[in-house]
Amino acid sequence: MALPPPPAALQATSLRRAFGPVVAVTDASLHLAPGSITALVGPNGSGKTTLLLMLAGLLSPDSGDIRIHGMSYAEHGPDARRLVGWMPDAFGTWDSLTCVEVLTTFGAAYRLPADVARDRARGLLRTVHLEEFADAPAHVLSRGQKQRLGLARALIHAPGVLLLDEPASGLDPRSRVDLRHLVRSLADAGVAVLVSSHVLSELEEMVDDAVFINRGQTHLAPAVSPSWQWRITVLDPGPLHAWAATVGLPLAPDPDDPVAAGTAPFAGDLRPATFLVHLGGEAAAAALVRDAVTAGVAISRLSPAAGRLEQTYLAMETERR
Ligand SMILES: Nc1ncnc2c1ncn2[C@@H]1O[C@H](COP(=O)(O)OP(=O)(O)OP(=O)(O)O)[C@@H](O)[C@H]1O
Ligand SMILES: [Mg+2]
Incomplete structure (x- = not known):
């Protein structure tokens, strides 16, 4: 008898999303297993960011279904969102909030108790090597430092699913290596990770699996060519x-x-x-x-x-x- 498939941390089926006449995602399906790192690969404008926004529960699909550990955003919005960490490809500024305050503000949004959020914020700032900026206003950070703060922000509530949109863009070589190691250690702890990037050589070293997207349609990686x-x-x-x-x-x-x-x-x-x-x-x-x-x-x-x-x-x- 065949074993049942492992439970999905995230399961998306037949997602579609249009912006007026532009159909950004036509038919996207994917499955993330706990503890796995999956690449989301596709050319500019193929629908990666739109798909990631839908998976993060920040944009509603026109049709299709998303389950986070079995829960849909429609029925279990707050609970499903609490399980997902999202790192966008670029950040705005946060006026005069310090780095710790940025993280604790997001912690509060996820209903973390204030002392837990503060401890996690300090710990995560150490992890992304920004501890010296903990009490500095976030707008003074360089682009790469902001990117690292964004990663800490995505992790503040210890999500079981992590969605990263071009996380390495703007990072220096050392920070890219750190990012790779951090993502792998999160996966080893059971987190399901989906990461988009154009730098395929970099993804190559990071991922277990890949989903290709073209013109809004996902394809599983084709069978490995024999030569x-x-x-x-x-x-x-x-x-x-x-x-x-x-x-x-x-x-x-x-x-x-x-x-x-x-x-x-x-x-x-x-x-x-x-x-x-x-x-x-x-x-x-x-x-x-x-x-x-x-x-x-x-x-x-x-x-x-x-x-x-x-x-x-x-x-x-x-x-x-
Ligand atoms: N808010 C929006 N309004 C109108 N069109 C949009 C919007 N967001 C995305 N699109 C369109 O949807 C398509 C997919 O865009 P998306 O940002 O998802 O692509 P992408 O794969 O992330 O590209 P890139 O590699 O450049 O980041 C593009 O044609 C884009 O112009
Ligand atoms: Mg994009």
């Missing part, structure tokens, strides 16, 4: 071409590499050249390295040409043309 593009760099293309011909491996010059593309002369010893090959995965890559090195090819680098999310995204775009 992915890898980039191989060799010290001398001659032996690589010879070996590739004997084993029947098609090589394409990397268009970004003038030496491989033949538009710059190969100067002999230290002008490495890069080519693109299709390989089935890590095992095929390991076999290639073993066989090519045995055949005398001097490989200095072999790596996936792009992450899986990026390749899937580009493949879907191509399919649609």
Whole structure:
């Protein structure tokens, strides 16, 4: 007998939302499991923010159904909202409120007792490395610091579902790494996370799953393509071409590499050249390295040409043309 599916932290079915004549979301469905991190990926204007606003209970769908741990916003608005944390892609200013006051104000809106809200506010400001600004007015924060305050704000009521719209935009490299670790530790504690971003390489390291959206319609990530593009760099293309011909491996010059593309002369010893090959995965890559090195090819680098999310995204775009 098949096991029942795990209970969804968030389940959205057939959502639609129009703004006048513009249908921003035509048909969106997704499912977030507790403890999982899901990417929401799509081009500009594809409906990500509109979808996230509906999932956060801040915008009503024209039709469709949203359940947060089984509860709809229509029937259980306050209880459902209390389970959801929302971080928008940009923040307004909060006049003269200090960072702690911004967080405790939101805590009060979620009916946290004042002392609990204050403790959580201080703790979260430490987590997002803003403790030195705790009592400073929030409007003095830089854009990236505001973004971090926004993350703390989304977490003030310890939500079980966390919705992040472009959370890394404006963050410096250190803060991006911190964000990744924080999101993973929240998921490890059982939070279901949905995160939109255009920086696919960054999402790649963060997420367990992906939902693609295009023109307001969601698609599950298509089946993983059997072959992915890898980039191989060799010290001398001659032996690589010879070996590739004997084993029947098609090589394409990397268009970004003038030496491989033949538009710059190969100067002999230290002008490495890069080519693109299709390989089935890590095992095929390991076999290639073993066989090519045995055949005398001097490989200095072999790596996936792009992450899986990026390749899937580009493949879907191509399919649609
Ligand atoms: N309040 C609104 N009024 C009118 N049209 C809107 C409104 N909000 C969004 N839209 C339109 O809906 C479509 C989807 O917008 P949305 O902001 O959801 O896209 P997005 O995927 O978040 O884009 P981006 O990657 O640029 O953030 C766009 O065509 C946009 O112009
Ligand atoms: Mg958006």
